[in-house]
Amino acid sequence: MPKNPASRMAGLVVLLIAAATASAEDDLGPRLLEVMGTKQNFETIAETLDDVIKSQLSAMGIEIPPNAKPVLERQQSELKQLVFSAFLSPATWNRMGEQMEDVFSTEELTALIQFYESPVGIAFVEKSPELIKRQTSLSQEVVADLSPQIQAIMAHTRKELSECADEESKQ
Numbered sequence: 001m002p003k004n005p006a007s008r009m010a011g012l013v014v015l016l017i018a019a020a021t022a023s024a025e026d027d028l029g030p031r032l033l034e035v036m037g038t039k040q041n042f043e044t045i046a047e048t049l050d051d052v053i054k055s056q057l058s059a060m061g062i063e064i065p066p067n068a069k070p071v072l073e074r075q076q077s078e079l080k081q082l083v084f085s086a087f088l089s090p091a092t093w094n095r096m097g098e099q100m101e102d103v104f105s106t107e108e109l110t111a112l113i114q115f116y117e118s119p120v121g122i123a124f125v126e127k128s129p130e131l132i133k134r135q136t137s138l139s140q141e142v143v144a145d146l147s148p149q150i151q152a153i154m155a156h157t158r159k160e161l162s163e164c165a166d167e168e169s170k171q
Contacts, residue, residue: 011151012125026109027097028097028100028101028106028109028113029096029097029098029099029100029101029104029109030093030094030096030097030100031097031109031113032097032100032104032109032112032113032116033093033096033097033100035046035113035116035117035121035125036112036125037116037125037126038096039088040125040129041129041132042087042088043084043129044128044129044132044133045085045132045136045137046080046159047133048132048133048136049076049080050073050076051136051140052136053076055140055143055144056143058144058148059140059143059144060147060151079148102119
């Protein structure tokens with residue numbers, strides 16, 4: 001290490017700049033998740049989840065008796081709390097950020113952050129909850145339309161699996 005104070009100071013400045021740059025680059029993934037409105041989108045998905053489940057049950061011809069609705073609502077609430085708290089936990093959030101950093105280059109992450117911080121990006125994030133709700137509704141319609149075909153495929157598969165089990169038990 002140089003003995004002269006000016007050289008030491010210059011070395012310290014270089015180390016501080018390197019540390020700050022590395023730290024800033026390390027935070028690009030979580031920063032992108034933040035400016036993309038990821039937490040807000042998770043909350044919107046959680047809000048629409050009840051309707052999705054009810055729609056899927058209805059499409060499968062499953063009617064929930066009135067006295068069972070509070071039980072189902074409690075279960076859905078507990079599951080949503082469990083799943084979404086796990087997704088929004090610091091550990092998962094950091095892992096999602098790391099995945100962003102693995103997939104995108106520093107330049108790409110920086111450009112994406114700049115986009116989401118621009119007026120158009122901000123508008124996109126602000127309008128995402130409405131878009132999620134509309135697309136969820138559309139997907140429910142599509143699944144409902146496909147329900148008879150899905151049920152037929154599932155019935156056929158159950159029959160084939162049952163036949164396989166019967167054959168296995170005969171051996």
